Amino acid sequence: MTYQGVGIGRGMAMGTVLQMPAPLPEPQDAPSTLSVDAEKERAAVALAATAAGIRARGERAGGSAKDVLEAQAFMAEDPTLSDDVKARIDSGKTAERAVFEAFASFRDLLVSMGGYMGERATDLDDVSQRVVAQLQGVEAPGVPDPDHQFVLVARDLAPADTALLNLDKVLGLITSDGGPTSHTAILAREKSIVAAVGVAGALDIANGTTVIVDASTGIITVDPDEDERFAAKMAIQERASLANAPVGPGRLADDTEIPLLANLGSAGGAEEAVELGAEGVGLFRTEFLFLDSAQAPTVEEQQSQYSALFAAFPGKKVVVRALDAGADKPLSFLNDAPEENPALGLRGLRALRANEQILRDQLTAIRNAEAENTADVWVMAPMVSTLEETRYFTSIAREIGLKTAGVMIEVPSSALLADRILVDADFASIGTNDLTQYTLAADRLLGSVASFQDPWHPAVLRLVGEVGKAGAALGKPVGICGEAAADPLLAVVLVGLGATSLSMSPAALADVRAELRLYTIEQAQHFAELALKANSAMEARAAVSASASS
Amino acid sequence: MAERTVTIASTHGLHARPASIFTQAAAKAGVPVQLSKGDKSVNAASILGVISLGIDHNDDVVLSVEGDDADAVLDELAALLTTDHDAA
Numbered sequence: 001m002t003y004q005g006v007g008i009g010r011g012m013a014m015g016t017v018l019q020m021p022a023p024l025p026e027p028q029d030a031p032s033t034l035s036v037d038a039e040k041e042r043a044a045v046a047l048a049a050t051a052a053g054i055r056a057r058g059e060r061a062g063g064s065a066k067d068v069l070e071a072q073a074f075m076a077e078d079p080t081l082s083d084d085v086k087a088r089i090d091s092g093k094t095a096e097r098a099v100f101e102a103f104a105s106f107r108d109l110l111v112s113m114g115g116y117m118g119e120r121a122t123d124l125d126d127v128s129q130r131v132v133a134q135l136q137g138v139e140a141p142g143v144p145d146p147d148h149q150f151v152l153v154a155r156d157l158a159p160a161d162t163a164l165l166n167l168d169k170v171l172g173l174i175t176s177d178g179g180p181t182s183h184t185a186i187l188a189r190e191k192s193i194v195a196a197v198g199v200a201g202a203l204d205i206a207n208g209t210t211v212i213v214d215a216s217t218g219i220i221t222v223d224p225d226e227d228e229r230f231a232a233k234m235a236i237q238e239r240a241s242l243a244n245a246p247v248g249p250g251r252l253a254d255d256t257e258i259p260l261l262a263n264l265g266s267a268g269g270a271e272e273a274v275e276l277g278a279e280g281v282g283l284f285r286t287e288f289l290f291l292d293s294a295q296a297p298t299v300e301e302q303q304s305q306y307s308a309l310f311a312a313f314p315g316k317k318v319v320v321r322a323l324d325a326g327a328d329k330p331l332s333f334l335n336d337a338p339e340e341n342p343a344l345g346l347r348g349l350r351a352l353r354a355n356e357q358i359l360r361d362q363l364t365a366i367r368n369a370e371a372e373n374t375a376d377v378w379v380m381a382p383m384v385s386t387l388e389e390t391r392y393f394t395s396i397a398r399e400i401g402l403k404t405a406g407v408m409i410e411v412p413s414s415a416l417l418a419d420r421i422l423v424d425a426d427f428a429s430i431g432t433n434d435l436t437q438y439t440l441a442a443d444r445l446l447g448s449v450a451s452f453q454d455p456w457h458p459a460v461l462r463l464v465g466e467v468g469k470a471g472a473a474l475g476k477p478v479g480i481c482g483e484a485a486a487d488p489l490l491a492v493v494l495v496g497l498g499a500t501s502l503s504m505s506p507a508a509l510a511d512v513r514a515e516l517r518l519y520t521i522e523q524a525q526h527f528a529e530l531a532l533k534a535n536s537a538m539e540a541r542a543a544v545s546a547s548a549s550s
Numbered sequence: 551m552a553e554r555t556v557t558i559a560s561t562h563g564l565h566a567r568p569a570s571i572f573t574q575a576a577a578k579a580g581v582p583v584q585l586s587k588g589d590k591s592v593n594a595a596s597i598l599g600v601i602s603l604g605i606d607h608n609d610d611v612v613l614s615v616e617g618d619d620a621d622a623v624l625d626e627l628a629a630l631l632t633t634d635h636d637a638a
Binding site: 071074075079080081083106109110113294 | 601
């Protein structure tokens with residue numbers, strides 16, 4: 001028996017299934033048959049036991065998960081909540097119903113406050129479910145943590161779930177819902193976990209059943225026979241040896257060079273990136289320097305951080321992106337005015353332009369750090385939407401003394417006018433996540449429109465093709481630094497559309513490197529044509545997959 | 551009962567981390583502490599209660615403490631509220 005879904009990456013896994021327990025149904029609002037005191041006692045015991053259980057999990061998890069769980073334990077012990085639960089029990093409700101309603105009312109309050117507090121609402125939901133499970137004597141919902149390796153099956157995973165996932169135990173992930181750009185898929189790509197998403201029927205697979213997950217085809221084989229098990233074992237071993245194969249530069253089958261670069265969020269990840277064969281850095285996000293601070297860091301503070309990163313890449317290319325903030329990643333000193341549509345607001349280069357000294361300080365710090373190292377430093381501006389903005393950024397960068405200044409192409413307007421933008425800019429780097437969001441008008445953080453957020457969409461690919469053509473005509477490099485570059489087959493399509501380098505989370509490098517070696521530039525261009533001719537993202541993926549495996 | 555009015559120093563108000571620091575200190579005080587903003591009053595040891603007041607930077611709030619040690623407790627908690635925890 002097999003199931004079909006969308007595979008993430010090219011890996012294969014075999015193991016026994018563990019289903020993520022389904023969320024508990026809402027407790028019924030039936031009158032209690034116990035005394036008020038008995039219900040109160042049940043509620044108090046369950047709240048205390050839940051807090052203790054959460055705290056114990058926090059101790060085991062450690063790190064940032066510990067802080068999150070500690071905060072959840074405080075919620076379970078909260079005196080205001082406990083008073084609210086008691087008042088509801090006094091009005092005749094069961095402990096389950098009173099707990100459910102009390103948490104729900106605080107949840108609604110937090111959601112109405114929005115922002116950071118709104119995000120804590122899911123934490124409250126999780127605590128509420130755990131207390132109700134405790135009261136009902138059933139298994140708590142959430143990520144299982146057994147003492148053996150397993151293949152996790154879930155409807156979909158929320159960020160809170162994935163934070164607690166013990167990656168040493170998870171052989172593979174299968175979700176019945178969600179698409180190739182769901183949170184689960186992004187996590188799987190980042191951490192190089194074998195995964196298949198959108199697998200209809202997966203929730204029916206019994207716990208303990210052995211399955212084979214083949215991410216390259218998206219096929220789940222249930223109860224495989226001896227031959228299938230043997231073949232899977234061989235394939236898994238072969239891939240393991242592939243991952244251990246000497247890392248080399250990115251090349252196509254015809255030796256066309258496609259440098260493979262790393263996306264990094266701080267100097268901390270540099271060593272791992274180099275080990276995994278990154279030929280440089282295609283996207284260095286600088287936000288970490290600015291978040292959690294009330295003022296912009298000084299030139300000297302920034303310089304030492306940049307220098308630490310550049311030192312890890314002697315003689316190699318490092319592309320630094322200027323601070324990318326906006327109402328979705330608010331920084332009080334830059335722009336904290338609330339906006340109805342943060343993605344369409346004063347963000348990226350627009351926010352820097354409104355605070356030009358911050359931009360100048362950052363570029364100065366980058367130039368000073370470059371002088372201390374041998375790395376080939378490029379700078380780029382985030383979210384550029386016009387030719388005029390391009391000129392604004394490149395002229396300041398050149399004035400400060402940076403020799404290579406380019407722009408990120410994330411907005412359809414700049415993709416459409418890439419033939420003009422690239423006359424001025426030294427290079428373009430396509431941010432496929434935002435480009436997809438803006439092309440399909442679908443908020444990338446909103447689950448209800450997640451199905452639109454697919455970089456295989458021919459409209460997105462056509463825009464990438466425009467930039468590729470402009471780059472080829474003007475002899476300017478065109479990089480990709482979005483999630484799309486980490487999808488091995490899509491990476492080949494992007495090369496066919498004219499991408500000259502690919503940048504991704506370091507964990508994805510091995511798979512993309514192996515995939516590129518399979519095809520010539522002509523084949524990549526043929527895949528690109530097939531994808532562009534398709535009517536939907538799904539058709540594009542299917543057409544290229546069929547051609548690749550024929 | 552002792553009372554004191556203080557102005558919130560944290561740049562982003564009494565949300566998240568500052569609220570958590572404050573409520574844990576209030577819980578350790580060993581005496582009942584109330585926090586009021588306008589005509590709403592909550593148990594200062596309750597993070598959900600404190601957050602529900604929606605306290606912003608520069609808001610005036612009233613701390614009320616019962617018990618013998620009221621002044622010492624007020625000193626400690628007022629100091630927390632007048633520190634900018636977002637600046638760290």
